[in-house]
Amino acid sequence: MTRNLLVGLLALAFLIAVPPFLKSYGIYLFSYWLVFVIATMGLNLTVGYAGQKSLGHAAFFGIGAYTVAIVMKAGLSFWLGLPLAMLGCFAIGLALGFPALRVQTIYLAFATLGFNTAVWLVMRNEEWLTGGTFGINNIARPSLFGFSLDGNLAYYYFVLGTTLLLAALLWGLLRSPWGKAFTALRDNPIRAESLGVHIQAYTLLSFAIGAVYAGIAGALFASLVQFIEPAPFTVAASIMMYLMVVVGGPGYFFGPLLGSAVGVLLPEWLRFAQAWYLFVFGAAVIVLMLWLPDGLLSIPDRLRARRHAREAAAARAAAAAKVGAQA
Amino acid sequence: MADFLQLLVSGLATGSIYALAGLGFTLLWQASGTINFAQGEFVMLPAFMMLAFAALKLPLLLSFALTCVVAVLVLGWAFKRGIADPLLRFGMMPIVVATIGLAIALRNGVRAGYSAEAHPFPSLFADKLFDIAGVTVTLADIGTLAFALVLVLGTQAFLAKTVTGRAMQAVAQNTDSATVLGIDVPRMVFYTFAINALLACAAALLVTPTYLAKFDMGESLGTKAFFAAIIGGFNNSRGALLGGLIVGVCENLAAAYISPTYKDAVALVIFMAVILFKPQGLLGKRVERKV
Numbered sequence: 241m242t243r244n245l246l247v248g249l250l251a252l253a254f255l256i257a258v259p260p261f262l263k264s265y266g267i268y269l270f271s272y273w274l275v276f277v278i279a280t281m282g283l284n285l286t287v288g289y290a291g292q293k294s295l296g297h298a299a300f301f302g303i304g305a306y307t308v309a310i311v312m313k314a315g316l317s318f319w320l321g322l323p324l325a326m327l328g329c330f331a332i333g334l335a336l337g338f339p340a341l342r343v344q345t346i347y348l349a350f351a352t353l354g355f356n357t358a359v360w361l362v363m364r365n366e367e368w369l370t371g372g373t374f375g376i377n378n379i380a381r382p383s384l385f386g387f388s389l390d391g392n393l394a395y396y397y398f399v400l401g402t403t404l405l406l407a408a409l410l411w412g413l414l415r416s417p418w419g420k421a422f423t424a425l426r427d428n429p430i431r432a433e434s435l436g437v438h439i440q441a442y443t444l445l446s447f448a449i450g451a452v453y454a455g456i457a458g459a460l461f462a463s464l465v466q467f468i469e470p471a472p473f474t475v476a477a478s479i480m481m482y483l484m485v486v487v488g489g490p491g492y493f494f495g496p497l498l499g500s501a502v503g504v505l506l507p508e509w510l511r512f513a514q515a516w517y518l519f520v521f522g523a524a525v526i527v528l529m530l531w532l533p534d535g536l537l538s539i540p541d542r543l544r545a546r547r548h549a550r551e552a553a554a555a556r557a558a559a560a561a562k563v564g565a566q567a
Numbered sequence: 568m569a570d571f572l573q574l575l576v577s578g579l580a581t582g583s584i585y586a587l588a589g590l591g592f593t594l595l596w597q598a599s600g601t602i603n604f605a606q607g608e609f610v611m612l613p614a615f616m617m618l619a620f621a622a623l624k625l626p627l628l629l630s631f632a633l634t635c636v637v638a639v640l641v642l643g644w645a646f647k648r649g650i651a652d653p654l655l656r657f658g659m660m661p662i663v664v665a666t667i668g669l670a671i672a673l674r675n676g677v678r679a680g681y682s683a684e685a686h687p688f689p690s691l692f693a694d695k696l697f698d699i700a701g702v703t704v705t706l707a708d709i710g711t712l713a714f715a716l717v718l719v720l721g722t723q724a725f726l727a728k729t730v731t732g733r734a735m736q737a738v739a740q741n742t743d744s745a746t747v748l749g750i751d752v753p754r755m756v757f758y759t760f761a762i763n764a765l766l767a768c769a770a771a772l773l774v775t776p777t778y779l780a781k782f783d784m785g786e787s788l789g790t791k792a793f794f795a796a797i798i799g800g801f802n803n804s805r806g807a808l809l810g811g812l813i814v815g816v817c818e819n820l821a822a823a824y825i826s827p828t829y830k831d832a833v834a835l836v837i838f839m840a841v842i843l844f845k846p847q848g849l850l851g852k853r854v855e856r857k858v
Contacts, residue, residue: 354839358835361829530653
């Protein structure tokens with residue numbers, strides 16, 4: 241518990257202190273990373289805590305981004321677009337939860353994947369609304385209480401603040417009875433149901449809340465890159481987000497932080513491998529899964545298990561020695 | 568009407584290829600619970616292997632045979648030993664992510680190591696047109712459909728009629744009972760992986776002349792194969808055939824009569840309808856929920 245807090249504070253200090261020393265591309269990458277942290281925090285709730293399978297998260301990311309972009313193109317404020325994006329994602333997320341009441345596991349994964357394809361097709365084909373493959377450009381950055389967030393660093397701190405706020409909300413949610421209900425849903429739905437957890441409602445909610453996080457991330461993404469087109473919201477992007485959650489450690493609070501680093505920063509860092517960098521990335525993911533099937537954050541658990549095993553072995557050896565001495 | 572029949576035939580041909588890839592996917596899932604997100608790449612890789620053998624001036628059928636051998640070793644044995652075996656006991660998530668990683672690695676490995684261009688691929692069938700009662704069909708369409716049907720039905724017959732095939736089905740239905748009955752479970756699971764690799768090679772041979780050999784050709788093919796498998800019924804190997812044909816035909820018809828821009832949504836719409844009304848698939852059996 242206190243260690244979690246310590247890790248959180250250390251990470252925060254790092255996130256506050258480092259970016260001012262970076263060039264603008266570095267700041268951009270950090271903001272990009274945090275946007276994905278927000279999105280995958282939502283997915284971690286759906287996948288890691290509530291145990292649902294979702295391969296359509298990028299669709300909500302896209303819905304959030306397009307909502308804000310369209311609202312701002314119409315001359316309205318970012319601060320109107322953001323709640324609209326959240327509301328839209330909540331409603332659509334709730335609707336997407338309905339197949340989850342009928343089907344589970346792989347079927348659900350493909351139902352959400354299909355939903356993502358549908359959303360992507362709409363983004364690509366409905367030019368009157370989304371600009372089609374040309375996308376929407378010149379998306380402005382918002383201002384907050386009169387402060388302009390146009391600068392890269394200012395916008396980065398805005399994204400960081402939002403991330404912290406959303407992380408705190410998620411933390412509170414997971415500590416509440418709702419959080420317990422979500423994990424019960426994951427670990428044993430039938431038992432949860434027999435204990436009086438309304439599993440239908442929680443299944444729908446896990447999708448809807450996860451979707452809201454993606455929607456917020458999408459809204460921030462639109463203002464960060466200032467130009468959106470359908471490409472970042474494909475099924476491949478959803479699969480990538482799923483990968484980030486699983487690699488980081490599904491059901492671990494800090495999983496998305498590490499997972500998004502693997503998904504966003506690792507490919508950048510691998511650019512020295514030039515044409516081969518995605519090949520190396522894919523291979524790294526395989527190796528990582530083979531080594532740590534429960535994600536990066538299972539390392540401490542694993543070390544602890546090893547220490548316990550060692551202590552138990554030592555205790556056994558001591559006991560055996562004692563018995564031997566008596567005999 | 569003639570147009571319609573023409574579209575129907577070419578749709579069946581495409582659909583039978585989806586069925587080949589989908590069938591392998593279903594078999595893997597049944598026998599071992601492996602969900603292979605690299606299924607499309609398992610078709611792409613043999614296509615490039617055949618090109619590589621063809622570059623050595625080997626005839627097409629000989630390169631196909633050699634590719635089959637390599638594929639059974641690499642996409643069957645090595646894939647099972649290297650990725651599926653160590654990860655299966657950790658549930659679905661790790662194996663899904665590892666095969667996603669594999670798909671990324673294979674796709675970009677071919678792109679970086681071979682070429683990012685689309686390469687023409689020799690067709691198995693001569694470029695010939697038939698005119699049957701006013702309907703023009705190509706030999707390639709008919710041949711693809713026939714070849715794929717023979718393979719799918721052959722696999723069916725193998726599973727249903729031979730001792731090995733029945734043992735494989737037993738493993739798929741209940742691994743523990745199969746072990747008790749003295750069936751060599753790991754061997755049967757390996758056979759499934761090998762059959763999946765062979766079906767992928769056949770799909771590559773049939774699909775590449777029209778799709779061209781390109782590093783990302785597996786992406787859409789893999790998704791269609793999944794949809795086909797689920798529409799037909801994931802726990803029934805005949806399902807993949809039915810699902811594949813339905814998807815292929817509907818796609819072709821929708822592209823012609825509704826809108827080509829939403830062609831990719833067709834598989835999706837059928838899939839959603841199936842999921843909502845008959846989640847176990849058209850031919851699938853219902854699975855009870857267990858505590």
